[in-house]
Amino acid sequence: LRWVLSTIDLEENMPGPYPAIVTQEDNTIKFRIKGQGVTEKPLGLFTIDENTGIVYVHQPIDREVYHIFHVDFDVLDRQTDATVDKTLSFNVDIKDKNDNRPVFTPSVLQATLQAHDNDQKDTPNSQFTMKVVSQDPASPTFTMRDMPGTYFSSLLSPYNTEVMEMELKEILRIGIKDKDSPNTPGSRAVFSILKGNEEGNYKIETDSKTNEGVLSVITELEIAVENKEKLFQCVDGKAVTGTTPNPNTAKVVVKVINVNDPPVFKKQVEKVFRNENGPPGDVLFVPEIKDEDSDVNNLRYELIQDPAKWMSVDPKTGKITTVQTMDRESPFVKNGTYTVMVHAIDDGQPPATGTCSVVVYLGDLNDNPPHLISKNTVMCGNKVNRVDVKPRDLDGPPFANPFTFSLGEELKNLWKLDPTTGTNTSLISLRSLPYGNYSVPLKIQDQQGLQAEDVLQVVVCECTGINTCRGRLPFSSRLGPAAIGLMFAGLLLLAFLLLFCFLCECKSKNFQHIPLNLEEEGNQTLVKYNMEGGGSIYKVCETVRLADSLEL
Numbered sequence: 001l002r003w004v005l006s007t008i009d010l011e012e013n014m015p016g017p018y019p020a021i022v023t024q025e026d027n028t029i030k031f032r033i034k035g036q037g038v039t040e041k042p043l044g045l046f047t048i049d050e051n052t053g054i055v056y057v058h059q060p061i062d063r064e065v066y067h068i069f070h071v072d073f074d075v076l077d078r079q080t081d082a083t084v085d086k087t088l089s090f091n092v093d094i095k096d097k098n099d100n101r102p103v104f105t106p107s108v109l110q111a112t113l114q115a116h117d118n119d120q121k122d123t124p125n126s127q128f129t130m131k132v133v134s135q136d137p138a139s140p141t142f143t144m145r146d147m148p149g150t151y152f153s154s155l156l157s158p159y160n161t162e163v164m165e166m167e168l169k170e171i172l173r174i175g176i177k178d179k180d181s182p183n184t185p186g187s188r189a190v191f192s193i194l195k196g197n198e199e200g201n202y203k204i205e206t207d208s209k210t211n212e213g214v215l216s217v218i219t220e221l222e223i224a225v226e227n228k229e230k231l232f233q234c235v236d237g238k239a240v241t242g243t244t245p246n247p248n249t250a251k252v253v254v255k256v257i258n259v260n261d262p263p264v265f266k267k268q269v270e271k272v273f274r275n276e277n278g279p280p281g282d283v284l285f286v287p288e289i290k291d292e293d294s295d296v297n298n299l300r301y302e303l304i305q306d307p308a309k310w311m312s313v314d315p316k317t318g319k320i321t322t323v324q325t326m327d328r329e330s331p332f333v334k335n336g337t338y339t340v341m342v343h344a345i346d347d348g349q350p351p352a353t354g355t356c357s358v359v360v361y362l363g364d365l366n367d368n369p370p371h372l373i374s375k376n377t378v379m380c381g382n383k384v385n386r387v388d389v390k391p392r393d394l395d396g397p398p399f400a401n402p403f404t405f406s407l408g409e410e411l412k413n414l415w416k417l418d419p420t421t422g423t424n425t426s427l428i429s430l431r432s433l434p435y436g437n438y439s440v441p442l443k444i445q446d447q448q449g450l451q452a453e454d455v456l457q458v459v460v461c462e463c464t465g466i467n468t469c470r471g472r473l474p475f476s477s478r479l480g481p482a483a484i485g486l487m488f489a490g491l492l493l494l495a496f497l498l499l500f501c502f503l504c505e506c507k508s509k510n511f512q513h514i515p516l517n518l519e520e521e522g523n524q525t526l527v528k529y530n531m532e533g534g535g536s537i538y539k540v541c542e543t544v545r546l547a548d549s550l551e552l
Contacts (some may be wrong), residue, residue: 011095012063019047019056029084030076035090036069046071046092051078063094158251163217164259174204176252188214194249215252260348263291263299265356275363276328284311285358286350287318289343294346302353305341308332313342321356328362329394336396337361366399369452370444377427377456381435381461386428387458389417391444404445415440433460 025321030050037045046069069092075085113130150391161172176189191204191213203218266288274282289296301318310324332338340358345351370393377387393400396544401423407415414433417425427440438458445451461469 007378010057010061010092012097013060013099014057016060019058031079032074032076032080033071034074035071035089036066038071042066045069048073052277056523061094062470063096064100067094067096069094069097104291105244129523159179160253160255161215162255164257168214168217168219170214171254172215172252173207173210174215174252176211176213187211260294260346260350260352261292262352263289263294263296263346263354265289265344267356269357269359271359271361273361273363274326276365277325278322279320279368280324282320283319283340284340284360285318285320287342287356289318289344289354291346291354293352294348298347299344302343302345303340305339306341308338310338311340318342318344320382326360326362326366329368333362338363364396364399366395366446366450368394368399369450370400370403371452372442372454372456375455377458378462378463378467378469379429379433379458380467380469381433381460382462385432386426388424389442389456390424390425391454393446395446398447399450400446402447406443406445408441408443411440417442427458428457429460435461516532 030381031048031053032050033046033048033055037043038047044058045061046055059236063069071090071092073090074083075088075090076082077084088260115130117127155359159172163169174191189206189211193202193204196202199219201217201219202215203212204215206212207214224379270285272284274284287301289299291299299318300315301313302315303313303320308326308330310322310326311320313320320342326338327333328336330338338360340360342355342356342358344354346353369527370391373390373392377389379387389405391401391403402421403423403425405417405425407417407422414430416428416430418428419425427442436459436461440456440458442454442456443451444454459469465472519545
């Protein structure tokens with residue numbers, strides 16, 4: 001078996017579908033290819049089925065980019081994978097298609113015509129226009145436009161405008177006249193600053209609708225800025241062929257109006273470092289301030305932010321002093337800092353205000369003992385023998401965890417804590433406990449030895465859910481409707497019994513009869529009279545008369 005050099009022809013930009021078959025060899029050997037379009041750029045263009053010998057192309061090819069590809073083929077034994085012959089090179093030739101239109105170089109040809117008029121210059125007699133009278137052939141059509149060479153002229157010169165010191169805004173619009181045809185490139189003005197903008201305080205732009213130059217202040221102007229300068233020129237910004245006349249210029253006088261400058265603190269943010277729990281009366285801040293327009297001795301100071309009311313400010317000197325103890329664990333302290341804001345107000349017209357923030361960094365002290373996060377818990381006696389105990393310390397490191405936990409000696413036969421050191425612990429019952437409520441005193445000590453005692457209330461019960469006692473009602477500080485009804489019923493019964501006792505006081509001299517309205521009946525009480533047939537002291541009567549005066 002020998003290879004022969006061959007050429008494969010492909011048509012450029014074939015419509016597909018892809019992959020498309022390029023060639024196929026029918027034999028019992030394996031094929032591999034390499035070279036352009038396979039292992040060299042452009043990668044992935046050609047592939048071959050090593051078993052069938054079918055070569056595929058995977059995308060359209062532009063002959064104007066690649067007109068030929070050099071591809072090497074290797075043949076291998078299908079059983080042993082050994083090369084059976086030398087590498088064979090193929091040239092993949094790309095056939096051309098008529099897919100590119102002609103292109104002129106250069107694409108645009110410009111012709112310039114100049115004319116002159118011997119009549120008096122700068123009069124209507126010397127002005128003229130040009131137009132195309134005829135052309136051969138008639139297509140394409142040629143047109144003419146005005147030569148952008150007519151002078152611009154400003155409407156007003158010089159210009160006068162003013163701006164408040166430190167103010168940023170549009171301050172002037174410069175109108176122009178142009179003798180070119182309106183709304184053509186030759187009539188569009190471009191403004192530029194010649195002199196006076198060395199500090200970059202100004203910007204000028206062209207209004208696309210009105211063709212005006214719009215002058216704006218873009219940086220704050222101080223009163224010391226030179227105000228009278230020849231600032232602007234306006235020219236046609238389009239590139240043209242031929243001679244362009246000199247641009248017209250206009251002088252703009254900008255008057256900067258002085259305003260009352262505010263007081264300025266040496267530092268806008270002042271940092272102060274103190275430990276918490278310091279005594280009142282500590283001077284935290286004395287301002288350093290300057291004012292270009294006012295006497296600093298006439299400034300007055302006000303606190304505008306002091307949420308915890310820990311500070312006072314001297315209205316004449318601005319000195320900030322503590323009036324209360326500062327607590328780092330206060331909710332007004334964020335990330336260990338407490339921020340106070342003070343205003344300095346001058347006596348100008350109108351008054352101007354400067355602001356300074358005083359940030360107090362509070363150092364932590366070990367002033368808070370650890371305590372239990374929750375003092376009540378439920379132990380499911382039918383499931384577990386332990387409950388979690390979680391303490392908290394408002395202080396930060398190193399005045400908080402790890403904690404040390406301990407029990408009283410009298411409880412060590414019922415309970416134990418495990419672990420005894422850490423961020424939290426577990427309370428474990430040492431034996432099966434009867435269902436009920438248990439008070440377990442705990443001692444919790446922080447890392448520095450500050451200790452506190454707390455009592456954990458443990459309810460041992462049979463649970464039906466997660467920490468839910470069977471038949472146990474939730475704790476409530478309110479009475480239900482049934483309880484309120486029973487209370488009223490009890491009060492009414494008590495009132496009735498008291499009234500009955502008053503009416504039935506038999507020995508009272510204020511009563512003559514008992515109002516039972518019953519038929520006479522036998523005596524129900526046996527009394528020893530030492531005589532046969534002794535009668536009773538009282539008789540039952542049908543009516544009862546109260547005394548004329550009854551005092552209760």
